[in-house]
Amino acid sequence: EVQLVESGGRLVQPGGSLRLSCAASGFTLRSYDMIWVRQAPGKGLEWTSYISRFGDTVYYADSVEGRFTISRDNARNSLYLQMSGLGAGDSAIYYCARAFSSGGVVVDLWGQGTLVTVSS
């Protein structure tokens, strides 16, 4: 089955760090660009980061620039998001998503999400 499965979300204290993982199965990760999108409770979708197929190009939203690092291990079919300096505004469900290039980055597959809660 073609799917993405996120893990690593948990309760973390303000100022803390966390690493999220996204495991791909049923397809070859290196054939796709990948992004992370988050959704705060009761709110809309917010893109946070992008990484190209071989990891040579990354982009971040201003809201996470300098605090989050997106990376990938194509040999392990895995995507990661290292988060640091976490604040209450980072509390959200984090989704990884697969994308292909067609006039831009087109998302065609989403994971089920992992919940990050930042609170003391």
Add this chain to the structure above:
Amino acid sequence: DIQMTQSPSSLSASVGDRVTITCRASQDCSNSLAWFQQKPGKAPKSLIYAASTLQNGVPSRFSGRGSGTDFTLTISNLQPEDYATYYCQQYYSFPVTFGGGTRVDI
């Protein structure tokens, strides 16, 4: 950054109705526009890309139109499983940006 504005923010409709959602971009984004469906407690699902191209497996009652700054998503013959929140997204340039969402309910 390209700002995406959806309207309406919510609407009520009945099974069998034709529903149209509008998305307006603050700048020209060509046809680099996608639509997503999200049901409560679930991950988003990709419906349309390139403004009008259906993703694999998406029913033909969903259709998209537009280019430049004005786009629409139409659901013809609304089905019970279509009650959800719909988001537009531009991927013409980074940062990728989403509209605020349109909730479709009974």
